[in-house]
Amino acid sequence: MLGSKERFRVVSHTCECLATLYELCAVGGVYFIRRTVRGPVDDEVWESPRNRLRSVEDLWVRLLRGRAR
Numbered sequence: 001m002l003g004s005k006e007r008f009r010v011v012s013h014t015c016e017c018l019a020t021l022y023e024l025c026a027v028g029g030v031y032f033i034r035r036t037v038r039g040p041v042d043d044e045v046w047e048s049p050r051n052r053l054r055s056v057e058d059l060w061v062r063l064l065r066g067r068a069r
Contacts, residue, residue, distance in 0.1 A: 006027065007027070008025045008026060008027035009025065009026045009027070010023045010024070010025055011023075011024045011025065011026055011031070012024040012060070014064070019037065019038050020035065020036070020037050020038070021035070021036045021038070022034070022035050022063060023035075023036075024056070024057075024060050025047075026053075027050075030050040030051060030052070031050065031051065031052070031053050031056035031057070032047050032048045032049065032050045032051070032056060033047070033048040033056060033059060033060060033063065034046070034047050034048075035047075
């Protein structure tokens with residue numbers, strides 16, 4: 001999980017109008033996927049392990065196609 005002061009760049013994201021938002025993020029030369037589920041009181045945030053771009057891009061494409069686990 002990111003520290004509250006750690007800065008990252010959002011490379012791509014899904015539609016922000018949905019309750020669940022996915023973001024492909026980069027920080028310090030590594031990439032990860034961040035999922036935010038918006039709740040009535042608080043948001044739940046989950047992050048994938050950080051890895052090389054190719055590995056995370058593969059997960060990102062599978063996620064967008066509905067094939068990620």
